[in-house]
Amino acid sequence: MTDLGDFDWNHIRSFLATAETGSLSAAARQLGQTQPTLSRQIAALEADLGVMLFERVGRTLEITQAGMELLDHTRTMGDAANRIALAASGQATSVEGRVRITASDVMSAYILPDVLHMVRAQAPRLQIDVIASNDIRDLMRREADIAIRHVRPDQPDLIAKLVQEASGHFYATTDYLNRAGRPKSKRALSQHEFISFGDTDQMIAYLKPLGIHLSDENFRLGSQNGIVAWEYAKQGFGIAPMSQVVGDATPGVERALPGMEPIMFPIWLTTHRELHTSRRIRLVFDLLAEFLSK
Known part of the structure; x- marks a missing residue:
């Protein structure tokens, strides 16, 4: 691909906003431009x-394969531009x-x-509130930034x-698998005890197509x-699904079906339009994006 440094940054920024918002109208609102200009x-x-x-499919806008390849490059440029803007408006330590x-x-x-350590190191004067909740909170009501x-x-x-297509697996303690037997196939999983994370019917329905x-x-x-549910799995009560990052790092547990393909799930980082005017939200958002994308 041609060196992106040869192109107008405004054009690249418009492409990036459209790709990430999924529509010209949303991208125009995000950038404060008119849709025809964009x-x-x-x-x-x-x-x-x-x-x-991009190509239009009905009333929707879909990114092409060439667009996807360009997106990987422009995201890196966008993150760098955001960090430059933050540095120009004041040192991160003053945020x-x-x-x-x-x-x-x-x-x-x-x-x-791990990422909060990064935030603390770069912006020690920031105050961070973490709202640990499995519910989808409404950012428009400012329940969170x-x-x-x-x-x-x-x-x-x-x-x-x-920011990531993450992977997960089924985990259980070594003691549980020694006691109950190690499943050799997906079908064999039905003979085991599982730990429920909330709505059991929803969990059953999600796993059935797999x-x-x-x-x-x-x-x-x-x-x-x-x-709590993960703690029960760690105590040997049964098998539980868990993010690979967490499961593989937990002592005493192992993948219950090591040969099974991972369960993939997306990770979305979301904020409101104040991102473009708030240095503190911009800083934390960019650090989260950088960390989670790895």
């Missing part, structure tokens, strides 16, 4: 590159105020601490960024609180 900038970038970046992050209880307890979720929000005025057929009889214990 459309012309993307058309100019397509002409310079000699490829089509202060409160930023509220909402994430699942499991992510809040086991994954966020930044949300980390597995579903993309449907409010058009929110800024959403897909070829894993469970019933209420498999779930003798569970909790709406993900940390």
Whole structure:
């Protein structure tokens, strides 16, 4: 691909906003531009590159394969530009105020601490509130400044960024597997006890298309609180699904079916339009994006 440094940054910024918001209208609102202006900038970038970046399917706008390849490059440029803007407006160490992050209880307890160390090192005067909740909180009501979720929000005025396609597996303690037997196939999983993370019926329905057929009889214990449910798995009560990052790092547990393909789930980083005017939210959002994308 031609060196992106040869192109107009405004055109690239317009492409990036459209790709991440999924529509010209949302991207125009995000950038404070008119939709026709944004459309012309993307058309100019397509002409310079000699490829089509988006195509219309009915009333929706879908990114092409060439667009996906360009997106990987422009995201890196966008993050760098954001850091430059932050540095130009003042050192990160001078950023202060409160930023509220909402994430699942499991992510809040086991994954966020590493990135919070990064935030503390770069902006020691910031105050961070973590709202550990498995519910989807409404950012438009300002219940939080930044949300980390597995579903993309449907409010058009929110800024959403897909930062990772994460993977998970089924885990159990070595003692449990020695006692109950190690399953050799997905079918064999139905002979085991499972730990429920909240709604058992929803969990059964989610696993069925993956070829894993469970019933209420498999779930003798569970909790709406993900940390509690994971603790039960760590205590040998049965098998539980868990993020690979957490499961592989937990002593005493192992993958219950090591040969099974991972369960994939997206991680969306979402915030409101204040991202463009708030240094503290911009700083935390960028650090979260950088950390979670790895």
